[in-house]
Amino acid sequence: MNTHSRMAGLAATVGLLLVIAAGCSSKAIQTASDSSTEPGVVKEPRVAEQDLLGKSPSAPGQGRGSEEIQVAKVAPSDAGRRHAEDIRREQVATAIAGLKDVFFTFDSWNISDEARHALELDAQWLQSNPEKVVTIEGHCDERGTQAYNLVLGEKRAKAVRNYLVELGVGTGRLTVASYGKERPFCKEHDETCYQENRRGHMTLRVR
């Protein structure tokens, strides 16, 4: 068969399919340009697909032909504002109590002599305020991976907790949390700032 007649034959087939497709397209092809902005409603664009050559889609990996990843619109939330208010209240309470933070060297969770001194003062305060509970937050500088710093931050927080327990503070009054490198105190990118961020941070709980 020469190219000319092959193309003509093909064109006839395709033409017929197009006529059929056009005739039933309003029902056969459902489109969804869903522009809803309500929370929880899927708003991904959608595409209906049709083979103009009249072949069933057989290419591998096309099995999900009509199945795009759908992402629901997130409901608005004031959780961020509430967290920020809680954090501010705790900062004020912690500052008034005079609780001291401790600092670490790179990739380390050893309690230094200076840190021991600070924690002795913290322990004294906790012993004279037996109704108070604190959260010890472990923090890291920006170097290294996010995940490893979460673990490192927890090691720091637990090292602080263990020392306070040694000094006689009840474990029930001490909660540990690690924020890794996610919530730095200082945002510059030098050693002074890194030092500030490698921290066991005392937070007085406010109820």
Place this chain on the structure above:
Amino acid sequence: MRQIRTVPLIAYLVLGAGLVGIMESAATDVFLEATRPDFQKIPIGVLEFEGVMASGNAAERVAEVLKADLRRSQIFSVTDLVKLGIKVDEKLDLLNGAELPLFKQAADNGVAVLVWGKMATRDADLVFDGYVYDGGSAELLVGKRYVGGPPAVRLMAHRLADELVSRYTGEAGIARTKIAYVSDQGGGRELFVMDYDGHAPRQVTADGFLDLTPQWSPDRRSLVFTAYRNRRNQTIDMIELATGKRRTLVALAGLNITPALSPDGRYLAFATSQDGNSEIYTLDTRTNALQRLTFQPAGDLSPFWSPSGRELAFTSDRGGGPQIYVMNADGSNVRRLTFEGDYNAAPAWSPRGDWIAFVCRTQGFQFKLCLITPDGQKRLQITTGPGIDDSPSWSPDGRHVVFSSMVNDQSHIFMINRDGTEQERLTSGGMRHSSPSWSPA
């Protein structure tokens, strides 16, 4: 019925190589394919698309997105037809396609595939017809119609790109995959999902504090992630993207981090510090049975499944600094994989099985991306420059790695070819984007 040749010879060769690779790989989890270094890209030409006035510049936008997709595919090399002197704005139609001199010109210049399309409107919808011709014979191989609203223009191009990749390689294309990541939003870190090319970012959580390290479920419907629902209690949650429905999978005492679902979706590997220090566990999501895999006084974290689900790579500082280890999925047969450098972390096993990407600290004390083979025999660094790189995640075709890189106050998400070429920034607005995870195809 006439046969239409859909898969050219080159693809048969590639598939053949792939099959041999799979047979050989039973013991090693390695799947070889078109990423072999000797794989020749298929030269493809995209002609000027035709569009009616009412469709605005939608036809041009489809062509642009399509060309970008094809370039990223690493299967095709997009030929500049104009530079070859080929008239790209010929009105093609099915009747005289073969008669046009441009097909002969294309064939003479080695262009193996030509793509043409036209955009029309129907009511509020756009109707795009895409045609794929064999460059040599002018044979029409593919004719696809895509119908959707104006916001679907990029998706139409992505569909045609995936169609081409799948026709010529037998593999699923990645143009419609997505990337989950973490972004600053109103003082908190929230989960987001964007298209694989950085377009259309959508916020997924609004917890207001810290949501970290998202990973996809293999069915692409959900993300598992490290969730701080309040500031003291921290869990591993799963969120179904289409509905926003959420449930907590792990709420053990202590830090519950770095979740990853097994390739069959049944087991959740994660790290928890309920035993005092961070250990790796698996949770059978059907029976809720917990199995502890590591027993070390050191920190074990960031488990990542091999594509077969038989092994896990993970980070451990049992030898001092963090290093990458591999173990069987039941915790047996632990062996250390990385020995170069004193800080290696955040492993991600390629879906093809042949490489594990991870963060390596260089001699210059920089945190960059490295690759290592699962047998430890080959290792190479694939990123350079000043950024602190983190969270490598593979494209489902194993040809790209997405990662975050922080320079000064800005952290952005980048993709890079597996061989370290063609780094492309994906996030544009905002200051801090991190922890990318590439969806399955």
